[in-house]
Amino acid sequence: MDYLVTKEYVKLLGRTSFKDNIRYLSYSCSGIEFEMIGRKAEVVLWTDGARWEKDLKAWMAVFINDEEIPSKRFCLEQEEAQYVLFESNQVETVKIKLIKYSEAAFAKVGIKTLSIEGQVPIPTLDKDLKIEFIGDSITCGYGNEGQLDVDCFNTIQENPYLAYAAKTARALDADYHLVSWSGIGILSSWVEENMPIRRDPLMPKLYPYTNLALEEVTGEKLLWNFSEFQPDYVVIHLGTNDASYTQGIKEREAAFEATYYQFLLMVRMYHPKAYIICALGGIDTKLYPIIEKAVESFMKTEDDRRITCFKFENQIEEDGIGTDSHPSLITHEKMKCQLVQKLQNIMCN
Secondary structure: OEEOOOOOOOEEEOOEEEEOOEEEEOOOOOEEEEEEEEEEEEEEEEEOHHHOOHHHOOEEEEEEOOOOOOOEEEEOOOOEEEEEEEEEEEEEEEEEEEEEOOOOOOOOEEEEEEEEEEOOOEEOOOOOEEEEEEEOHHHHOOOOOOOOOOOOOOHHHOOHHHOHHHHHHHHOOEEEEEEEOOOOEOOOOOOOOOOOOOOOOEHHHHOOEOOHHHHHHHOOOOEOOHHHOOOOEEEEEOOOOOHHHHOOOHHHHHHHHHHHHHHHHHHHHHOOOOEEEEEEOOOOOOOHHHHHHHHHHHHHHOOOOOEEEEEOOOOOHHHOEOHHHOEOHHHHHHHHHHHHHHHHHHHHO
16 A cells, blocks of 8 residues: 555654655655554655765665664665565564665655555654754764775765764654754855855755755745744754854954854744753864853843753764764764763753
């Protein structure tokens, strides 16, 4: 039996959109999860991967019954194809999760149909705790399965599920959304040394929308319905790329502080009850003192006490360095432990 990918049959993970009966997946770790009683589950997936080079195609992963390592991890080579998620010789009760590993900046993914050989699928239950992570390449898991000076960036070695954010959420048994894009900043995205400011993309522009990268596919800029997911905690992990532009120059740092403050206003507007954690680190913490100033000013001016700063320890060579100097899987595990402790301390107070 074929089913449309709607809330009636599946739990939606992350920001997604639905147009012309296709469920489009947005950011890293977006996808679907459902329970079924039957012998087989399949999906028809669409991608625009043909227009992307091999190293930037879309990658997916399938998890059965809360396993930590996916049963399947595969690249979408064809524009449209059917993929088996689960198959058994006997009727089984299983939980199935299908998520996108590759990030929103590259090849796009849509789920056309879900086919079940068995009873009608049902969405898994929501968890009590909800966390949103707003970040850059570190949150995407950029190069965490690669090696510095060995690999060039590719979506094959990008694993958001084993990056600090998704690991933190699982450690706390939380539902989570990632809104993350490699190279992105608040004032400026990443630039090479002595290059001018880069304003595309920037998180304040992307954040209100479901996924602006899908505009060329769907033909519309779809505003995200924030009532769909109201997190208890919002972790903002931005500033690493801005530092490539600010370079310790006071005027630029002041502009970053002002822009960061305005972004906090935006996040607070959309999430009036959430506790906001303003984090930095893993690669460098050059702008952390400026973030602290912005947060202190925000707390006083807006009379807002549900906000704090948090600094990750930076990576060390002994733990391995990922592609293009990004955190390794070991570093992500350490970052997860640090953030879990921070969140637990907040929850206890």
